[in-house]
Each structure stands twice: as structure tokens, then as C-alpha cells.
Amino acid sequence: MxxxxxxxxxxxxxxxxxxxxxxxxxxxxxxxxxxxxxxxxxxxxxxxxxxxxxxxxxxxxxxxxxxxAGSHFSHRSLAPLHQVDRNEWVLELFHGPTRSxxxxxxxxxxxxxxxxxxxxxxxxxxxxxxxxxxxxxxxxxxxxxxxxxxxxxxxxxxxxxxxxxxxxxxxxxxxxxxxxxxxxxxxxxxxxxxxxxxxxxxxxxxxxxxxxxVGVLAQLVFYFHAVLQLGGGQRPIGFSVPAASFAEVYAGYIAQKMGLPITQMIVATNQNDALHQLFLKNHYSRLRANKTLSPAMDLSIFSNLERFLWELYEHDDQAVSALMGTFESSGEMTLSNACWLQARMIIDSYAVSDEQTLEEITSLYRDTGYVIDPHTATGVLAARLYRRSLVAPMVTLGEISPAKSTALLGELGIIVPTQHRPxxxxxxxxxxxxxxxxxxxxxxxxxxx
Missing domain, CATH: 3.40.50.1100 (Rossmann fold)
Structure with a gap:
């Protein structure tokens, strides 16, 4: 309808x-x-x-x-880019009123x-x-x-x-x-x-x-903004997305269909790796969530996966309904081989452990003085390990302010202004x-x- x-x-x-x-x-x-x-x-x-x-x-x-809608953000560009390595960037999406x-x-x-x-x-x-x-x-x-x-x-x-x-x-x-x-x-x-x-x-x-x-619409703009800042809309660019929500992945996927020169997307997960298993082995399942250092990613059910499937299956309502029905009843899902390969043409994935997360936060701070939160760390590490091109800029979506992880960062010897809202x-x-x-x-x- x-x-x-x-x-x-x-x-x-x-x-x-x-x-x-x-x-x-x-x-x-x-x-x-x-x-x-x-x-x-x-x-x-x-x-x-x-x-x-x-x-x-x-x-x-x-x-x-x-x-x-942007009047209460603390940065005039709303979403500034910060370079963290040669041709590697973090898109800071955490300058809004609640810092995410x-x-x-x-x-x-x-x-x-x-x-x-x-x-x-x-x-x-x-x-x-x-x-x-x-x-x-x-x-x-x-x-x-x-x-x-x-x-x-x-x-x-x-x-x-x-x-x-x-x-x-x-x-x-x-x-x-x-x-x-x-x-x-x-x-x-x-x-x-x-x-x-x-x-x-x-x-x-x-x-x-x-x-x-509306959530997808808002996230579509992230990709256009970054591509225009780094290449004027002409230069191929890759993105690494910490999988706190599949909406960002879906938004990037359709942004490419809308004309953006996005050549790669990396889905970064933590120990809760349902999405990583989907793209690695073509097997998606409802898992028991484990607590990690990146708690916004401690989940295995992603509503926007349904929208992504609709694009992969070329708007075949019946095929998508059958897949979602299977997942609802069994807690598992496998895509057709053709659709899975279609997704893999642009999407890679990686699961980052808590130990790797801490090491990435520490090493980036030691080498650059730049502070990231655990969620962003999963994306930055996955971007460095799995980028397909050293020529195309790689952008990690920085979705949560490091000021929200002051206790953890303090244990690592990294002091961040708290910026607590009253x-x-x-x-x-x-x-x-x-x-x-x-x-x-x-x-x-x-x-x-």
C-alpha cells in the first residue's frame, strides 16, 4: 500500500x-x-x-x-571530520545536545x-x-x-x-x-x-x-556530507560503521544507489557479532547479548535489516516476508547466494574484541593525541584492517562522544572533560x-x- x-x-x-x-x-x-x-x-x-x-x-x-533541527549542536558544521591517519578520518556525529x-x-x-x-x-x-x-x-x-x-x-x-x-x-x-x-x-x-x-x-x-x-533520512545526509567534504562528490570513498544500529549501514547502501561514489562499507561489531556472521558466512541468528565495552552494540536484532533485504531482493515483497517470517519463528536466516554475493560486493565486516578495542583507543591517543570512545574504536580498527584501497579515503562514523566514556578512558590514563549535562x-x-x-x-x- x-x-x-x-x-x-x-x-x-x-x-x-x-x-x-x-x-x-x-x-x-x-x-x-x-x-x-x-x-x-x-x-x-x-x-x-x-x-x-x-x-x-x-x-x-x-x-x-x-x-x-541543527540549532542545538555545539559545532557550526554539525558533523566535522577529524583525520586520524593517512587517508583515514572520523566523522564526528556527537556534537548534538546528548552527544550521540x-x-x-x-x-x-x-x-x-x-x-x-x-x-x-x-x-x-x-x-x-x-x-x-x-x-x-x-x-x-x-x-x-x-x-x-x-x-x-x-x-x-x-x-x-x-x-x-x-x-x-x-x-x-x-x-x-x-x-x-x-x-x-x-x-x-x-x-x-x-x-x-x-x-x-x-x-x-x-x-x-x-x-x-526519518531515522534513515537523517543518516543519509552523513554520507553525502562526508563525501562532499573529502572529494567534492567525485572521489571514491569507503566507510566503516560501528554497528550500534543497522540504519547507518542501510543508509550508506542506498546512498551509493542514489549516486554517491561509495566503494566499500565495513560493518564493525563487537563480541555480539550477528551482523559479522551474516556478511562473513551468510548466517544471521538471534544471539544472547553479551556485555562489552561498547554497550550500544550489545544486540543482535536489527530492524533495518528488513529494508536492506528489500533492496537486495529487488523489491520482492514475498521473498522478504518469507525471510522475516523464518527469522521470527526460528531465530535464524540465510540469504540466497546471489543476494549475499551482491551485498558482499560492497560490504565487509569485522568483529572487534574488548582487548582490541582498548588497544586501539590507547594506541591512537599515544600516536595522535586524539581520543575516541569504544564504539568508534571498533570502526577505526576495522577500517584500518579491512580497507580495500589505500587511495580512497576511509571514514569511520564516530557516533558517540568520548566524554560518555570518561571512567573507562580514565583507567587508561586518558583524561577527557566530562561535559556532563546537568x-x-x-x-x-x-x-x-x-x-x-x-x-x-x-x-x-x-x-x-
């Missing part, structure tokens, strides 16, 4: 329980992309996103919303949601799962949106201390936190079930996770605790909002 951009923004999933995907991708000519080299970030975002938005928002309104890449999608989504809810004169529930950064970014962005209530599910024992302190300190009448006795994957499963069985017809339900198409002022507590499969309690909570 075809829907417009407004309905996509104000949704969790499609009516059949799947994710929204574009019927076709815009294709930009090389010279057109090159002409964007001098544009500020918000203007570039408009050029990249507008074909997906169509006539759903007038041009002036959309440009205003994009400019407002999730701010790009959250700040834009909050403004789009508010714009469309006001147009409809409706209210919404913004719902999602987090193991730290995604939920904090959503809360920060939506707490000023009077038309929405935010419901955040998080694993009771799976959120890093700093992020957990900030989550627990949030005491806002329109923010409800649900501590789940289970893993992040359990939280994701509960959210998926809620989106498919939404009990509150009087409110729109809107996912704040990257299953919402904790929220005490207020009415909105914290709930449930078991990993307790959908009934969640229905009761949502029904009372």
Missing part, C-alpha cells in the same frame, strides 16, 4: 507489520552532487531529503524545520511529528527501546513537544552507568520510562509487538527507533518495571495515558 510522507512520519510500522520503504530512490547525477559542496549542512539535508518528502511539506516550512549521532534523527523527527500533529489536531505516543543514547536523544528532542507523550523501554541491567543516571533522573510528566527485566533485544521485541497491536486508537503511535523512516530537576516519577514478556502491563500503562 502506498502512503505519503506524513503518514510515514506519524507511524510505527506499516499496516502489515513491516517497515516503510521508498518505492524508488532518487538518482543524483555526479555534477549535481558536486554542486552541493559549498552548502551548509541544513541546505545539503534539504537537497538529499526533499525527493522523499514530496509535497507533504511546503519548501519554506521544510527548510525551516531542518535549520531548527541519535540527535540528528531525534531533533528532526520531533519537529516533523509536531508539525504534522498540529496539522491534524491530534496527539501522539512516541515509543521505542533504548540501551542509552537513542532514548536520551528522543527524550531531549520531544520533551518540548506538547502534542506527544514519550514511552521509553530499556533493559534494567543493560544501560551504561552514565546514560542510566540520566534516564533515571528524567522526571517529566510526559515522559514514561519502562525498565524491562531482560535484554535490549527483549525491549525491541516488546516495542515491535506494541506497534503491531496498538491499543490506543485515540492517539497516533510513532516509533522513535530507526525503524521510523541532571533533570526532581519531578513526578514516571518509572515502571515489567518482565521481558509482559505485554499486558504495557497495554494497561498505555491505556491510562
Amino acid at each position: 502506498q502512503v505519503n510522507f506524513e503518514q510515514v512520519v506519524l507511524s510505527g510500522t506499516a499496516e502489515d507489520g513491516g517497515l516503510f520503504v521508498p518505492l524508488e530512490l532518487p538518482l543524483f547525477e555526479p555534477q549535481e552532487i558536486a554542486n552541493w559542496s559549498t552548502l551548509p549542512y541544513d541546505e545539503l539535508a534539504y537537497r538529499v531529503m526533499s525527493p522523499f518528502v514530496g509535497e507533504a511539506i511546503p519548501e519554506a516550512d521544510f527548510k525551516r524545520l531542518l535549520k531548527e 549521532s541519535k540527535d540528528f534523527a531525534a531533533q528532526l523527527q520531533a519537529r516533523l511529528v509536531q508539525y504534522f500533529l498540529r496539522k491534524r489536531q491530534r496527539r501522539g505516543v512516541v515509543l521505542g527501546a533504548t540501551n542509552g543514547d537513542t532514548g536520551l536523544a528522543a527524550i531531549e528532542a520531544f520533551k518540548h513537544c506538547d502534542e506527544t507523550v514519550v514511552v521509553v523501554l530499556y533493559p534494567q541491567a543493560g544501560v551504561p552507568r552514565d546514560q542510566l543516571q540520566h534516564l533515571q533522573a528524567v522526571a517529566h510528566p510526559r515522559v514514561h520510562k519502562v525498565a524491562v527485566n531482560g535484554s535490549f533485544d527483549d525491549c525491541q521485541t516488546l516495542v515491535s509487538r506494541l506497534l503491531r497491536q496498538w491499543p490506543c486508537a485515540q492517539r497516533e503511535v510513532i516509533s522513535f527507533n530507526s525503524s521510523n523512516w 541532571l533533570e530537576e526532581p519531578g513526578p516519577e514516571q518509572l515502571h518495571r515489567i518482565e521481558h514478556d509482559d505485554l499486558d502491563t504495557l497495554h494497561q500503562l498505555l491505556g491510562a495515558l
